[in-house]
Amino acid sequence: MSQQILIIEAGRAERHYWTDLWRYRELFFFLAWRDILVRYKQTVIGLAWALLRPFLTMLVFTLVFSKLAKLPSDGVPYPIMVFAALLPWQFFSNAFSSAGDSLISNSNMISKVYFPRLIIPVSAVIVSFIDFLISGVILVGLMLWYGFMPSWHLLILPVFIFVVFAAALGAGLWIAALNVKYRDFRYIIPFVVQFGLYVSPVGFSSSIVPERWRLLYSVNPMVGVIDGFRWAILGDNAQFYWPGILLSLALVVIVLITGTFYFRKTERGFADLI
Amino acid sequence: MTTVISVQNLGKKYILNHQPQERYTALRDVMANSAKKLAHKLRYPLAIAENDATHEEFWALNNVSFDIKQGDRVGIIGGNGAGKSTLLKILSRITEPTAGRVKIKGRVASLLEVGTGFHPELTGRENIYLNGAILGMSKADIKNRFDDIVAFAEVERFLDTPVKRYSSGMYVRLAFSVAAHLEPEVLIVDEVLAVGDAQFQKKCLGKMHDVGLEGRTVLFVSHNMTALKGLCDKAIWLKSGSVVQEGSAEDVVSSYLQNGMAIKVRQVWDSPETAPGDKSIRLHSVKVTYEGDEVSKVIDVSTSLNMEFVFWNYVAGAQLNFSIVLYNNQDVCIFNSVSEAKSYPLGKVIGVCQIPKNFLNDATYRLRLLIVKDKSTALIDLDNVVTFEVHDIERTGAWYGKWIGAVRPTLSWTTFSQS
Numbered sequence: 001m002s003q004q005i006l007i008i009e010a011g012r013a014e015r016h017y018w019t020d021l022w023r024y025r026e027l028f029f030f031l032a033w034r035d036i037l038v039r040y041k042q043t044v045i046g047l048a049w050a051l052l053r054p055f056l057t058m059l060v061f062t063l064v065f066s067k068l069a070k071l072p073s074d075g076v077p078y079p080i081m082v083f084a085a086l087l088p089w090q091f092f093s094n095a096f097s098s099a100g101d102s103l104i105s106n107s108n109m110i111s112k113v114y115f116p117r118l119i120i121p122v123s124a125v126i127v128s129f130i131d132f133l134i135s136g137v138i139l140v141g142l143m144l145w146y147g148f149m150p151s152w153h154l155l156i157l158p159v160f161i162f163v164v165f166a167a168a169l170g171a172g173l174w175i176a177a178l179n180v181k182y183r184d185f186r187y188i189i190p191f192v193v194q195f196g197l198y199v200s201p202v203g204f205s206s207s208i209v210p211e212r213w214r215l216l217y218s219v220n221p222m223v224g225v226i227d228g229f230r231w232a233i234l235g236d237n238a239q240f241y242w243p244g245i246l247l248s249l250a251l252v253v254i255v256l257i258t259g260t261f262y263f264r265k266t267e268r269g270f271a272d273l274i
Numbered sequence: 275m276t277t278v279i280s281v282q283n284l285g286k287k288y289i290l291n292h293q294p295q296e297r298y299t300a301l302r303d304v305m306a307n308s309a310k311k312l313a314h315k316l317r318y319p320l321a322i323a324e325n326d327a328t329h330e331e332f333w334a335l336n337n338v339s340f341d342i343k344q345g346d347r348v349g350i351i352g353g354n355g356a357g358k359s360t361l362l363k364i365l366s367r368i369t370e371p372t373a374g375r376v377k378i379k380g381r382v383a384s385l386l387e388v389g390t391g392f393h394p395e396l397t398g399r400e401n402i403y404l405n406g407a408i409l410g411m412s413k414a415d416i417k418n419r420f421d422d423i424v425a426f427a428e429v430e431r432f433l434d435t436p437v438k439r440y441s442s443g444m445y446v447r448l449a450f451s452v453a454a455h456l457e458p459e460v461l462i463v464d465e466v467l468a469v470g471d472a473q474f475q476k477k478c479l480g481k482m483h484d485v486g487l488e489g490r491t492v493l494f495v496s497h498n499m500t501a502l503k504g505l506c507d508k509a510i511w512l513k514s515g516s517v518v519q520e521g522s523a524e525d526v527v528s529s530y531l532q533n534g535m536a537i538k539v540r541q542v543w544d545s546p547e548t549a550p551g552d553k554s555i556r557l558h559s560v561k562v563t564y565e566g567d568e569v570s571k572v573i574d575v576s577t578s579l580n581m582e583f584v585f586w587n588y589v590a591g592a593q594l595n596f597s598i599v600l601y602n603n604q605d606v607c608i609f610n611s612v613s614e615a616k617s618y619p620l621g622k623v624i625g626v627c628q629i630p631k632n633f634l635n636d637a638t639y640r641l642r643l644l645i646v647k648d649k650s651t652a653l654i655d656l657d658n659v660v661t662f663e664v665h666d667i668e669r670t671g672a673w674y675g676k677w678i679g680a681v682r683p684t685l686s687w688t689t690f691s692q693s
Contacts (some may be wrong), residue, residue: 004380004381005377005379006367006376008365008370008375008378009374009375010373024407026407027408030407033404034404037400038393038396109390109391111368112386113366113384113390114367114368115408269370271368
């Protein structure tokens with residue numbers, strides 16, 4: 001019998017938080033597993049949905065931006081260029097919206113059982129990450145179809161995957177914690193996601209943005225992340241705009257740190273508010 | 275015996291909003307209010323922030339202290355809003371206390387609700403793993419105890435069926451079973467026996483009893499006093515957030531029940547002017563009397579009760595009849611009993627209606643009294659004139675579940691063998 005001593009006091013939850021998080025580490029996996037299992041129950045094509053949605057979006061974007069708007073593609077097949085950006089963008093937007101709603105949709109658990117609350121939004125991000133990996137298959141398929149050979153840049157891709165993960169988690173933590181108290185954010189989330197798609201270089205290359213606006217454009221952290229993805233996947237065909245990427249990176253770090261901090265600060269009151 | 279849970283001066287404060295609004299805050303209101311406050315500050319920089327009249331502090335728990343020893347099975351009793359759930363929520367770390375300190379030795383598992391985290395779309399097997407993980411079990415632990423959990427819940431055949439197709443009994447059994455196999459040092463259980471059938475209640479109580487015998491500590495909240503006395507050796511009585519009494523379950527439960535009795539077994543209107551009625555009659559009093567009421571003996575199933583009412587009659591010659599309607603706490607009408615129509619002389623009139631013993635079930639009842647003139651006009655129709663509670667009697671045998679039925683009459687039985 002482990003005789004650990006637990007002390008409950010106002011403002012004391014901090015002390016065993018990180019050890020608890022470690023003790024409950026399997027719950028990250030279980031909650032993500034639950035969401036994935038549940039999502040494709042009673043669907044006919046099941047997991048294929050994870051492939052179909054990004055594939056169709058890619059087709060529409062290629063049609064609109066390449067065939068109709070005749071935008072340049074930096075010398076690579078337009079579908080590949082679109083998909084290299086669609087991957088991180090869809091991961092970010094899915095993770096952001098599901099993490100944002102995660103606490104509210106699990107309110108029952110929050111008011112009846114103890115566990116570190118951080119697990120809920122994190123596992124929502126993990127679920128979107130798994131979708132991201134699955135839709136990565138389409139990218140491989142496109143590259144084979146067009147006979148496109150990636151360069152050594154591809155080795156750097158994990159770094160950018162890590163960055164987009166951090167961006168999604170940071171923004172998700174902020175919105176999840178705010179959503180518990182101010183339900184207005186429930187309406188802000190879909191708006192941000194829709195708006196973000198237009199202000200991020202998903203359907204087009206960021207090289208069409210005039211040079212003097214590039215740095216300002218990079219205030220949107222997803223610009224740097226998407227440029228990084230394109231650079232890693234398309235090789236030398238995509239430019240690497242250092243100032244923009246560094247600015248985006250710094251913003252991602254700030255959002256993640258402040259998000260975690262805000263979440264931890266408000267977490268104690270979740271059960272009373274939700 | 276060592277102290278496992280030590281609670282010192284525990285308090286929990288909630289802020290009540292008096293504005294009619296939703297449970298959550300809208301950002302719009304916060305921004306509007308902050309702007310108002312800022313404007314106020316700018317105009318009167320020296321004013322002290324006034325106390326917001328729309329907010330009121332409410333202490334759900336106030337200065338609660340007690341100690342619980344290892345292996346104790348402690349019942350927590352009290353009316354609605356006494357702070358029982360808040361106490362359990364603090365002990366299971368769902369919410370933080372505002373004041374005070376709790377020291378707990380060992381792992382705590384709490385079952386505040388049946389099947390928290392169960393997902394209706396997942397199968398029984400999947401839910402066991404998920405629920406176990408939510409309650410803090412590792413995958414290896416769950417695997418080891420999987421067979422025990424399934425056997426206890428008696429759901430072997432339905433393991434791969436989504437739990438949304440389960441009967442509510444199966445659902446409850448599975449949920450309780452997962453929590454009971456957590457093998458915590460402290461098990462906290464809130465009113466979960468209200469659901470599930472009698473046989474399963476018995477099984478749960480038995481399991482909690484065993485948990486206690488293994489040297490683990492059990493905290494149990496229930497409104498079912500018979501079950502509570504059967505399971506717990508100690509009890510704590512909470513009222514309006516404070517401890518009223520703690521001690522042996524037997525003592526605490528009986529003083530709690532007696533206290534609950536005093537509520538409204540009688541109502542008296544001293545002056546005819548303010549009493550219900552009109553110019554022809556005025557009500558004077560309504561009360562429930564029974565043998566032993568002077569010594570505030572508790573009403574139980576085997577008590578015979580008199581519904582007694584007194585009124586002033588101002589009109590001679592009118593044909594009056596009386597009607598007593600009894601409702602239980604589920605608002606089910608138990609009966610409507612009507613007296614013969616008669617005329618009465620001027621002055622005070624007393625009426626008594628007797629409810630025989632071994633007729634009512636254990637529940638809280640409320641009385642509605644009607645006085646009708648000439649079989650057509652209701653002079654008085656008063657609902658909720660008195661309320662009283664009928665308690666369960668000490669039963670033989672180990673079953674403590676709620677006795678079903680609106681009434682619980684002793685009927686005559688004949689059994690014989692045909693030869």
